[in-house]
Amino acid sequence: xxxxxxxxxxxxxxxxxxxxxxxxxxxxxxxxxxxxxxxxxxxxxxxxxxxxxxxxxxxxxxxxxxxxxxxxxxxxxxxxxxxxxxxxxxxxxxxxxxxxxxxxxxxxxxxxxxxxxxxxxxxxxxxxxxxxxxxxxxxxxxxxxxxxxxxxxxxxxxxxxxxxxxxxxxxxxxxxxxxxxxxxxxxxxxxxxxxxxxxxxxxxxxxxxxxxxxxxxxxxxxxxxxxxxxxxxxx
Amino acid sequence: xxxxxxxxxxxxxxxxxxxxxxxxxxxxxxxxxxxxxxxxxxxxxxxxxxxxxxxxxxxxxxxxxxxxxxxxxxxxxxxxxxxxxxxxxxxxxxxxxxxxxxxxxxxxxxxxxxxxxxxxx
Numbered sequence: 001x002x003x004x005x006x007x008x009x010x011x012x013x014x015x016x017x018x019x020x021x022x023x024x025x026x027x028x029x030x031x032x033x034x035x036x037x038x039x040x041x042x043x044x045x046x047x048x049x050x051x052x053x054x055x056x057x058x059x060x061x062x063x064x065x066x067x068x069x070x071x072x073x074x075x076x077x078x079x080x081x082x083x084x085x086x087x088x089x090x091x092x093x094x095x096x097x098x099x100x101x102x103x104x105x106x107x108x109x110x111x112x113x114x115x116x117x118x119x120x121x122x123x124x125x126x127x128x129x130x131x132x133x134x135x136x137x138x139x140x141x142x143x144x145x146x147x148x149x150x151x152x153x154x155x156x157x158x159x160x161x162x163x164x165x166x167x168x169x170x171x172x173x174x175x176x177x178x179x180x181x182x183x184x185x186x187x188x189x190x191x192x193x194x195x196x197x198x199x200x201x202x203x204x205x206x207x208x209x210x211x212x213x214x215x216x217x218x219x220x221x222x223x224x225x226x227x228x229x230x231x232x233x234x235x
Numbered sequence: 236x237x238x239x240x241x242x243x244x245x246x247x248x249x250x251x252x253x254x255x256x257x258x259x260x261x262x263x264x265x266x267x268x269x270x271x272x273x274x275x276x277x278x279x280x281x282x283x284x285x286x287x288x289x290x291x292x293x294x295x296x297x298x299x300x301x302x303x304x305x306x307x308x309x310x311x312x313x314x315x316x317x318x319x320x321x322x323x324x325x326x327x328x329x330x331x332x333x334x335x336x337x338x339x340x341x342x343x344x345x346x347x348x349x350x351x352x353x354x355x356x
Contacts (some may be wrong), residue, residue: 014247068276
């Protein structure tokens with residue numbers, strides 16, 4: 001077994017995470033030897049076998065996202081997955097979004113803010129955030145919503161919110177939420193129903209959005225929304 | 236659009252801190268929770284990075300064993316030899332380090348070193 005060079009392993013690990021690649025770090029606990037196993041390696045997709053390791057077990061660790069120790073002829077091996085952060089798409093670069101984006105980033109989400117309106121999704125208002133200044137009907141396809149993506153619509157404007165929500169309902173997004181009173185939600189249900197969405201589709205939308213904690217300020221509403229998103233991810 | 240999203244993909248903050256310390260030429264160790272039983276507060280895979288002067292980032296428990304882990308990490312930085320640690324339930328009558336919450340954890344503590352340091356040994 002090669003001598004461990006952990007500084008290099010650490011940098012490769014960080015590089016893989018920054019490039020959005022899912023990897024598993026295998027550590028042989030007896031001698032500290034390490035191997036970074038990359039899900040994207042190999043011309044035919046996953047190349048998940050390391051020395052003495054079962055590729056199926058490594059694939060399972062990647063899929064579930066939980067660390068585990070496995071017994072091998074070379075002793076116990078600790079398998080630690082580093083998988084892409086869950087994503088949060090915030091539709092509407094509004095005041096609530098200005099609180100939600102840094103909070104969600106801190107909680108480990110990869111956050112994207114989408115708003116076509118002039119002056120809303122600006123770097124001044126959202127320092128460091130990924131911003132998309134396009135209409136949702138154009139932008140959503142490129143975002144490729146999947147089972148590790150949440151979307152929350154905050155504009156109150158059906159011209160912006162509805163196309164984003166429709167795209168989310170057509171995806172495996174693990175959370176879909178929309179700001180608005182019960183009355184607003186009722187009107188939205190009618191519009192989406194008329195557009196051909198079933199009531200079980202529309203039931204996926206959390207609205208009024210956020211956990212019921214009596215939130216009043218934009219910052220408090222952001223806490224309620226983020227808590228609800230985390231609950232949808234973890235519970 | 237895809238590329239702009241990727242730029243904002245973040246690395247684990249504890250590992251990023253560890254790499255930053257390494258880049259600054261500081262000597263560091265990494266502690267990782269490898270197994271948990273019962274009500275251990277941090278899941279397997281949780282990291283804590285420790286620098287030779289005692290600076291640390293991240294956590295491996297709710298705060299009850301970090302002090303002992305830092306001590307071990309400083310020894311590991313000196314010796315270069317990785318160690319496994321086990322912490323169980325605290326006996327409040329004894330001055331031992333443990334998990335007051337009643338859980339049990341295994342940790343792996345390793346020195347993180349640059350390639351050149353290995354060839355010197």
